[in-house]
């Protein structure tokens with residue numbers, strides 16, 4: 001058995017009993033039933049994940065930023081040079097990025113992982129090197145990754161999740177850095193949802209009309225080349241579903257998408273919640289759900305990015321985003337801002353009085 005096989009085998013559904021107890025407890029707390037809206041659903045989901053009510057508080061949080069480059073950059077899909085991926089990795093390590101700032105705000109640790117940065121990076125003991133390849137190949141010319149590379153990057157993500165949990169993290173947050181990765185995200189989202197490229201391909205770092213039109217054409221061309229123009233018919237998690245998810249990931253995905261999918265699977269196998277960031281995490285979560293639909297039980301959608309593909313991915317996954325502030329940065333910034341909301345949702349189950357214990361009259 002490989003690490004990926006072992007991890008998939010360890011993922012189980014949410015506990016119906018713990019979820020029922022959490023729902024029942026929410027209904028006995030001193031507030032009108034349902035008054036905490038989506039936060040009640042988060043608390044019930046985390047109870048199901050822990051198999052206990054109340055579930056443990058999901059803190060401390062640990063952000064992992066997976067960085068990689070993309071061969072499709074050669075198609076002119078972004079105005080930014082590829083070197084920015086490596087330069088931002090250095091910025092994360094120096095503590096100067098928005099992700100570092102938001103992590104400090106919510107008390108999260110930051111781990112930076114090189115899964116496939118093309119530009120050589122300076123030696124830094126704080127950088128986790130899981131480099132599978134110096135970037136992917138151009139998806140419009142052939143598969144972005146070999147099957148072996150896709151598996152290796154998935155397993156890198158699983159290892160990072162395992163290590164962060166071993167060190168005491170009780171909530172994981174996904175982060176990404178990769179110039180051109182909104183193109184690969186759009187291709188993955190099309191391939192898993194069956195939606196056309198023009199519906200899900202966005203403006204990423206802020207591309208102009210001409211580049212946006214080229215991006216749509218590039219995504220369409222890649223999907224046609226790899227025979228991915230219709231949604232998968234295979235049942236997610238079945239042998240055929242797993243094969244299709246792995247083939248799709250290798251054909252049009254990025255090394256950071258693979259690693260984030262593995263990170264989600266690793267969290268689910270350890271029954272630790274994982275907060276998803278923006279469109280890159282949404283695309284990676286589609287991969288994870290194709291490999292193991294039960295992994296979605298561990299996922300909380302931290303926010304909604306204005307990238308159209310992100311809404312499409314979340315709708316397909318049935319996940320409701322907690323924060324909607326038009327953030328389109330990536331790095332894990334939207335996921336980090338959602339962490340206090342996830343903690344508050346669980347804290348309610350620990351601390352709020354019931355109608356009985358507080359002597360408050362229930363409605364007739």
Ligand SMILES: O=C(O)c1ccc[n+]([C@@H]2O[C@H](COP(=O)([O-])O)[C@@H](O)[C@H]2O)c1
Pocket residue numbers: 077078079080176177178179180181182183203204205206207277278279280305306307310327328329330331
């Ligand atoms: O998280 C998002 O939804 C998001 C939306 C737009 C851009 N990004 C970030 O911008 C980079 C990719 O943008 P692009 O235009 O080069 O494909 C990559 O580093 C992402 O983290 C991220």
Ligand SMILES: Cc1cc2nc[nH]c2cc1C
Pocket residue numbers: 080084088176177178205329330331
């Ligand atoms: C500067 C910069 C910072 C980023 N952080 C995530 N993606 C990014 C893309 C750019 C271009």
